[in-house]
Amino acid sequence: MSALPLVAIGLLLLATGLIGFYGLRISRTTSDFFVASRTVRPVWNASAISGEYLSAGTFLGLSGLVLLSGAEAFWFPVGYAAGYLLVLLFVAGPLRRSGAYTIPDFVHARLDSVVARRVTSVLVLVIGWLYVVPQLHGAALVITSVAPVPPWVGSVGIAVVVSAVVAAGGMRSITFVQAFQFWVKLTALALPLVFVLMALGGAFEPGGAVVTFDPAVVFPHDAGPGGLDAYATVSLLLALLLGTTGLPHVLVRFYTSPDGGSARRTTVVVLVMISVFYMVSSTLGLVARVVAPDLAEPGVADTVVLTLPTRLVPGLGGELLAALVVAGAFAAFLGTSSGLVVALAGVVSQDLFGGTVRSFRWSAVACTLIPLAFALVTIPQGLVTSVGTVFVFAASALSPVILLGVWWRRLTARGAVAGMVVGSVLCATALLASSALVAAGYGAGPSGVTADGVPGVVRALLAQPAAWTIPLATATVVVVSLLDRHGPPLRTDRFLRRLHVPERRRP
Amino acid sequence: MSDPDPTADPSRPPAGGVPATAWRPGTQHSDTEAVLGRGRVRVRSTDPWPDADGPAGDSPSGGSRAHPEEGDDDVAHYTRGLVRAQLRLGLACVVSFLAVVTLLTVTMSAVPALDAVVVLGVPLPWLVHAYGFYPVIVAFAVVFAVAAARNERRYRALAEGSTGSSEPGPDEAGAP
Numbered sequence: 001m002s003a004l005p006l007v008a009i010g011l012l013l014l015a016t017g018l019i020g021f022y023g024l025r026i027s028r029t030t031s032d033f034f035v036a037s038r039t040v041r042p043v044w045n046a047s048a049i050s051g052e053y054l055s056a057g058t059f060l061g062l063s064g065l066v067l068l069s070g071a072e073a074f075w076f077p078v079g080y081a082a083g084y085l086l087v088l089l090f091v092a093g094p095l096r097r098s099g100a101y102t103i104p105d106f107v108h109a110r111l112d113s114v115v116a117r118r119v120t121s122v123l124v125l126v127i128g129w130l131y132v133v134p135q136l137h138g139a140a141l142v143i144t145s146v147a148p149v150p151p152w153v154g155s156v157g158i159a160v161v162v163s164a165v166v167a168a169g170g171m172r173s174i175t176f177v178q179a180f181q182f183w184v185k186l187t188a189l190a191l192p193l194v195f196v197l198m199a200l201g202g203a204f205e206p207g208g209a210v211v212t213f214d215p216a217v218v219f220p221h222d223a224g225p226g227g228l229d230a231y232a233t234v235s236l237l238l239a240l241l242l243g244t245t246g247l248p249h250v251l252v253r254f255y256t257s258p259d260g261g262s263a264r265r266t267t268v269v270v271l272v273m274i275s276v277f278y279m280v281s282s283t284l285g286l287v288a289r290v291v292a293p294d295l296a297e298p299g300v301a302d303t304v305v306l307t308l309p310t311r312l313v314p315g316l317g318g319e320l321l322a323a324l325v326v327a328g329a330f331a332a333f334l335g336t337s338s339g340l341v342v343a344l345a346g347v348v349s350q351d352l353f354g355g356t357v358r359s360f361r362w363s364a365v366a367c368t369l370i371p372l373a374f375a376l377v378t379i380p381q382g383l384v385t386s387v388g389t390v391f392v393f394a395a396s397a398l399s400p401v402i403l404l405g406v407w408w409r410r411l412t413a414r415g416a417v418a419g420m421v422v423g424s425v426l427c428a429t430a431l432l433a434s435s436a437l438v439a440a441g442y443g444a445g446p447s448g449v450t451a452d453g454v455p456g457v458v459r460a461l462l463a464q465p466a467a468w469t470i471p472l473a474t475a476t477v478v479v480v481s482l483l484d485r486h487g488p489p490l491r492t493d494r495f496l497r498r499l500h501v502p503e504r505r506r507p
Numbered sequence: 508m509s510d511p512d513p514t515a516d517p518s519r520p521p522a523g524g525v526p527a528t529a530w531r532p533g534t535q536h537s538d539t540e541a542v543l544g545r546g547r548v549r550v551r552s553t554d555p556w557p558d559a560d561g562p563a564g565d566s567p568s569g570g571s572r573a574h575p576e577e578g579d580d581d582v583a584h585y586t587r588g589l590v591r592a593q594l595r596l597g598l599a600c601v602v603s604f605l606a607v608v609t610l611l612t613v614t615m616s617a618v619p620a621l622d623a624v625v626v627l628g629v630p631l632p633w634l635v636h637a638y639g640f641y642p643v644i645v646a647f648a649v650v651f652a653v654a655a656a657r658n659e660r661r662y663r664a665l666a667e668g669s670t671g672s673s674e675p676g677p678d679e680a681g682a683p
Contacts, residue, residue, distance in 0.1 A: 071632070071633050071636045071637070074636045074637050078636075078640040078641075078644075081605070081640070081641060082608070082640070082644055084579065084644075085604065085644050085647055087599050088648055088651060088652070089596075089597040089601055089651055090597050090601075093655065094591075153642055200575060213628065215625045215628055215629065215630055216622075216630075218628075219629055219630050219633050221622050223617070224613070224622070224630060224632050224633050224636070225615040225616040225618075225633065225635070225636045226616050226617075226619065226622065226632060227630040228612075228616050233612075237608075260659075261656055261659065264651075264652045264656070265652060267648065267652075268645075268648045268649055268652050270650045271644060271645050272645055274643075275641035275644065275645055279637070279638055279641060282637040282638070283637070285637075286629055286633065286637060290628070383635065388522050407590075407594055463649075484602065497586050499587065500589055500590045500593060501586055501589065501662070501666075502659040502662065502663055
């Protein structure tokens with residue numbers, strides 16, 4: 001095993017630490033800590049948002065899943081990007097104008113209800129923790145493939161760095177760190193991709209021998225778009241579209257834009273940036289099917305991106321590229337985890353400790369330790385599907401309330417609480433039941449209709465519950481709100497005006 | 508946009524014809540932001556809305572005045588129009604986006620003949636699935652951002668016209 005990947009990780013951590021320290025020197029106030037004082041410029045902010053959004057799921061997991069199960073994997077990045085489009089269409093501007101720091105702040109302000117705020121806080125924490133876990137699993141996976149150490153070293157290492165950087169610098173330094181990490185991630189996939197494609201074209205072979213393969217074998221019809229399962233696809237896309245709206249670290253980012261209009265412009269730039277990244281990552285998935293069919297096994301497939309450069313590019317060049325990919329992977333774990341921990345620590349410190357800087361720091365440490373403990377006792381599943389599951393839960397539990405909160409004036413606190421409880425309980429039950437069935441050997445697909453007494457339809461509904469949990473949660477919110485004799489809070493109209501009326505122009 | 512254009516109403520007072528009122532677009536924002544926007548950072552409690560006025564924390568010129576003045580009804584009317592226009596725009600975008608996505612998906616999955624078209628070793632449906640959706644997403648994002656900003660510009664012009672601005676505050680210097 002070469003020492004180069006470890007050197008690359010070391011350099012990345014050093015750079016992260018330096019940028020974080022630079023942030024520490026300029027973060028002095030409480031609002032610096034929470035939202036970078038809302039003065040981050042659109043391009044910086046867009047890089048930071050993209051850096052935070054591109055997680056282990058799409059850096060490693062996407063090409064792994066393309067290799068393992070074919071074109072259906074492409075739905076994940078398409079859904080993540082389309083989810084951002086929905087954020088832009090319905091919540092980016094209004095949420096920026098709400099003046100709230102966190103999602104619970106927004107719900108509290110909109111509904112004037114402490115109970116609704118507490119329920120939202122709990123859900124935000126669950127979603128955030130669930131999202132950090134795959135990042136830590138990814139770190140464990142990568143560290144074992146580059147060094148002879150036990151997997152927990154990777155998870156614990158990431159957790160220590162994240163809690164240290166967040167506790168030290170808050171949102172302002174995290175913004176710089178994540179903007180830097182976006183460019184690391186993009187370079188770490190795009191540069192190796194260039195060399196890998198050159199290798200496939202015969203650039204490194206004596207005589208320029210082009211790699212040949214049979215498209216019908218490498219890209220069979222059944223594993224391609226022709227073999228898609230209609231229900232699973234629709235349900236998954238619904239979850240990914242709406243789930244982004246309910247992610248804690250996505251919404252808190254809009255509060256770092258100076259105004260609603262710039263929040264929208266930032267989101268457009270983010271969409272361009274993440275689309276480019278997803279296309280690069282998807283291309284590596286296609287290459288993986290050509291070059292590394294031997295790695296198409298659950299648990300191993302997610303490491304395929306790490307192995308492509310050394311397989312195709314000979315000598316030191318291949319090793320350097322592989323080291324770059326490892327650094328990019330760690331940037332992905334760090335970027336997403338630190339963004340989540342900032343958002344979660346903001347929620348915990350405001351809800352429990354009155355929002356001081358000191359409590360923010362301790363909350364950051366606590367919000368890293370809990371998912372770390374969870375990551376250490378669970379077995380890594382496919383990275384991209386683990387992240388997808390978080391979207392399903394967020395879309396069922398929080399998104400209906402956020403969307404209706406921005407656009408429907410009749411929403412009441414009771415309606416919101418009922419909807420959040422119904423959505424989260426139904427979704428969690430379905431997902432747990434589905435994984436229990438899979439663990440018992442039933443499989444999750446719709447095939448084998450009545451295997452051992454559990455109809456395939458039921459298994460499909462449980463495996464992809466979004467198509468029924470989101471409508472049920474939304475219906476609950478609407479019905480309970482309409483039946484609520486207290487009606488919407490008195491200040492609703494004023495608050496909604498604040499959300500939708502553009503800011504005064506700055507001179 | 509097909510929403511009725513309130514400027515068509517001839518009975519509306521001309522811009523600047525009414526004395527300045529307390530209402531100005533955007534003055535509902537907290538003073539913290541005004542300070543932050545100018546590069547100075549003011550420390551304040553992290554509880555965003557410590558005052559009894561609640562979360563919407565209006566500055567003194569906000570909604571809860573004792574003497575509502577002329578122009579308020581118009582502004583409320585324009586505000587409702589703005590909210591409806593933005594919602595309609597968002598829904599139109601999402602519906603047409605979903606239509607395009609459905610069309611693309613059905614085409615790439617239900618036309619077997621496309622499998623025979625191989626570009627750089629990859630069948631066309633795979634390429635469409637890997638790359639085809641992102642340009643659509645970005646195109647809708649750009650269209651929405653431009654249209655939403657236009658809705659807000661129109662609102663601003665109407666609201667400023669109806670409340671008058673003979674004494675623009677320092678924040679509005681340079682605004683047309």
